[in-house]
Amino acid sequence: xxxxxxxxxxxxxxxxxxxxxxxxxxxxxxxxxxxxxxxxxxxxxxxxxxxxxxxxxxxxxxxxxxxxxxxxxxxxxxxxxxxxxxxxxxxxxxxxxxxxxxxxxxxxxxxxxxxxxxxxxxxxxxxxxxxxxxxxxxxxxxxxxxxxxxxxxxxxxxxxxxxxxxxxxxxxxxxxxxxxxxxxxxxxxxxxxxxxxxxxxxxxxxxxxxxxxxxxxxxxxxxxxxxxxxxxxxxxxxxxxxxxxxxxxxxxxxxxxxxxxxxxxxxxxxxxxxxxxxxxxxxxxxxxxxxxxxxxxxxxxxxxxxxxxxxxxxxxxxxxxxxxxxxxxxxxxxxxxxxxxxxxxxxxxxxxxxxxxxxxxxxxxxxxxxxxxxxxxxxxxxxxxxxxxxxxxxxxxxxxxxxxxxxxxxxxxxxxxxxxxxxxxxxxxxxxxxxxxxxxxxxxxxxxxxxxxxxxxxxxxx
Numbered sequence: 001x002x003x004x005x006x007x008x009x010x011x012x013x014x015x016x017x018x019x020x021x022x023x024x025x026x027x028x029x030x031x032x033x034x035x036x037x038x039x040x041x042x043x044x045x046x047x048x049x050x051x052x053x054x055x056x057x058x059x060x061x062x063x064x065x066x067x068x069x070x071x072x073x074x075x076x077x078x079x080x081x082x083x084x085x086x087x088x089x090x091x092x093x094x095x096x097x098x099x100x101x102x103x104x105x106x107x108x109x110x111x112x113x114x115x116x117x118x119x120x121x122x123x124x125x126x127x128x129x130x131x132x133x134x135x136x137x138x139x140x141x142x143x144x145x146x147x148x149x150x151x152x153x154x155x156x157x158x159x160x161x162x163x164x165x166x167x168x169x170x171x172x173x174x175x176x177x178x179x180x181x182x183x184x185x186x187x188x189x190x191x192x193x194x195x196x197x198x199x200x201x202x203x204x205x206x207x208x209x210x211x212x213x214x215x216x217x218x219x220x221x222x223x224x225x226x227x228x229x230x231x232x233x234x235x236x237x238x239x240x241x242x243x244x245x246x247x248x249x250x251x252x253x254x255x256x257x258x259x260x261x262x263x264x265x266x267x268x269x270x271x272x273x274x275x276x277x278x279x280x281x282x283x284x285x286x287x288x289x290x291x292x293x294x295x296x297x298x299x300x301x302x303x304x305x306x307x308x309x310x311x312x313x314x315x316x317x318x319x320x321x322x323x324x325x326x327x328x329x330x331x332x333x334x335x336x337x338x339x340x341x342x343x344x345x346x347x348x349x350x351x352x353x354x355x356x357x358x359x360x361x362x363x364x365x366x367x368x369x370x371x372x373x374x375x376x377x378x379x380x381x382x383x384x385x386x387x388x389x390x391x392x393x394x395x396x397x398x399x400x401x402x403x404x405x406x407x408x409x410x411x412x413x414x415x416x417x418x419x420x421x422x423x424x425x426x427x428x429x430x431x432x433x434x435x436x437x438x439x440x441x442x443x444x445x446x447x448x449x450x451x452x453x454x455x456x457x458x459x460x461x462x
Contacts, residue, residue, distance in 0.1 A: 048347045049079045050106035055091045055332070056161070057084060059299070063367040071354050078347045080107075088114070088332065089418060099123050104339050107348045109160065111332045112148065113417035116238065119151050120415060120460050124335045128154040130349040141356070145373050147405050148329050151239075151413065157333035158352045159373045161364070163296040164327040164403075165223050165316050166395050172309035173198055173209065173289040184290075184314030188259045191290065191317055195268035198289040210270035212263060213288040215279040216428050218421030219330060220292055221248075221256055226408045227316055228252045229324030238413035242457065245450045246412075246420065249442035255319050257431050257438040264432055271432055274425055280304070292316065294330060295396035298369035302392070313395040326403030328411040331370060362386075371396050415460070416452040423448050 056064045061084055068082045085091035088111040098104035099121070110118055118124055131138060138146060138155070145159035171181035177197040185191045195211020202208050214220060225232050230252035233243035263269035270288050272278040283291045284304035293301070298313070305311055316327055334355065336348045354360060361372040362383055371393075377383050378397075387394055403409050414420060427441035436444070 045077075047077055047079050048344060049081060050344055050347050050351065052080050052082045052107045052109075052351070053085045053091060053095065053105040054082060054109040055085060055088045055111070056109070057087075060161075060296075060368055063364060067355060067360055067363065070360075071351060075350065075354070078350060080351050092117075092418075095123075099337075099339075102339055104337055106337060106339060106344050107351065108335050108337060109332045110157065110335055112330055112411065113421065115149060115151065115156070115333075116413040116415045116417065118335060119156055123337050123339075124156060125338050125345055126154045126156045127158050127336060127349070127352065128156070130336075130346070131155065136353070140374055140376050142373055142375060142400065144400055144403060144405055144409070145329055147410050149333050157335045158356060159329070159331075160334045160352075160355060161296070161331040161368070161370045162329050162373055163294045163331045163370050164329055164396050164399055165220060165292050166295050166298075166399065167290060167314040167317060168283060168293055168298075168301060169290040169312045169314065170283070170286070170309050171312040173286075174312070177289075181310070181312060184312060185317055186315070187318045192263060192266075192268065194290070195263065199268060207267065207270070209286060210282075210288040211268045212290045213270040213272060213279050213282060214260070214292045215272065215276045216274040216425050216432070217276060218424040221253075221424050221428065222411070222421075223316060223327055224256045224319060225252055226328045226411070227322075227325045228255065228319050229322035229326075229406070229408045231408055232412040233414055236407040237410060239407055239410060243412065243414045244453060244457065246414070246446055246453070248424075249439070249446045252319075253442050254438045257428060257442065259319065260428065261431050261438065274429070284308075294369075295371060295393075296331065296369045298392055298396075299367070300369070302390070311392060313392040315395065315399045324404060324406055324408060326409040327399055328409055329400070365393075369393070371400065414449075414453055415456040416449065419452055420449045 052068065054064060065082055068080050072079055083105070085094050091108070092110060092114055095104055095108055104123070130136065141159065142162070145162050146155060149155055149157050149159055167184055169184050174181040179194060179197060185194050191212050198209065198211040199207060200209035222232055225248055230250065231237050232248050233246045235241040235243050237243070264271050270282060272282050276293070279288070279291055280293055280297060280301065281304070282288045284301060286308065302311060318325065334352050336345050336352070338345070356374055358374050358376045358380060361374045361377050362380055364370060365372050365377070366386055372378070423445045427445040430436040430441045431438050
């Protein structure tokens with residue numbers, strides 16, 4: 001790749017992601033320094049200090065910091081300095097700036113849709129290198145997660161905080177409406193039927209409880225494409241060969257937007273906009289009886305609802321009877337950068353192995369809602385007791401294990417995914433606001449994204 005051309009791409013994409021704004025995840029501003037840590041010069045008791053950039057704020061950040069603290073206590077020769085860098089988009093912007101001067105961290109957490117860019121950047125050492133060197137057993141890890149982060153037969157990064165979308169519903173409202181509280185809707189038709197029974201209005205006719213709601217979030221659109229077994233981009237979602245176009249303006253894409261608009265137009269679904277938390281808060285406040293959200297939000301939902309009503313969870317609803325359909329994993333993974341010598345890279349690998357160990361993944365799951373990336377966690381008595389106490393957590397796990405691994409469910413790899421997701425959200429907004437038909441909006445979105453992909457591919461010389 002021509003370095004000057006790639007550098008120009010970095011500048012362009014930095015501006016694009018800055019325009020995208022906060023991703024649906026952790027908010028806040030970065031306060032951590034990007035300065036490099038230095039290791040001790042003592043040859044006898046040398047301590048290798050490595051810097052870890054992450055995007056976990058709030059309760060997620062607290063859990064992560066506890067894991068880092070435990071690692072440092074149990075690994076006296078390695079010290080990990082964890083630094084919160086804001087949300088995923090902000091973090092990736094800072095990484096681009098830092099890597100231009102080779103002053104980046106040793107480990108960085110990058111969200112799923114940053115995978116293609118990270119591979120193309122050349123900034124990372126594939127974790128496959130360390131796996132092969134010590135014959136690390138990857139069979140203990142969830143195969144769906146490995147499939148997402150494997151590019152050209154190499155595992156580039158280690159899955160860490162992984163999630164899928166699930167249906168949340170108000171069991172108490174179901175009972176009041178005469179619906180079975182243990183049988184959530186399985187498809188779009190049932191969501192419509194259930195919503196007609198769940199909707200509530202006051203004396204003036206104002207809706208006080210919608211049947212269903214869903215934030216205008218591009219990730220959900222991608223998930224419903226995969227649920228139909230449909231591709232988001234050409235060339236096998238960019239996995240058989242580099243993607244050159246997105247192809248979601250087909251029947252599968254129109255199915256999603258048509259169904260979404262129908263529920264909103266009929267007054268059955270609430271539209272709380274593009275802010276993910278606004279829809280979540282509407283559910284916890286009882287303003288909507290069902291909504292779609294990440295399994296990583298489960299603890300937040302349960303805490304927000306408290307004792308006001310009982311929360312149930314179900315699989316992501318289907319649009320058709322495709323046996324190839326399923327969900328795509330979301331969240332983020334851990335990347336080892338080539339900023340410093342192999343000594344630091346190996347220390348980073350030790351930290352990553354610790355973070356995906358059964359004990360740490362149990363702690364992470366219990367305190368966040370992200371499901372374990374390590375299968376052996378399910379054999380632990382503590383995990384079995386946790387799932388018995390909080391059966392809502394089982395849904396995402398069962399959904400993951402029943403999802404077939406294919407090009408649709410692996411998810412797309414495109415270098416301009418942050419921009420693409422934003423473009424799709426704008427298209428959906430236009431449709432819901434009667435500014436365009438589903439076909440018009442999706443055709444315009446595809447045209448815009450394809451131009452961005454073309455520019456990206458040309459810049460990196462592909």
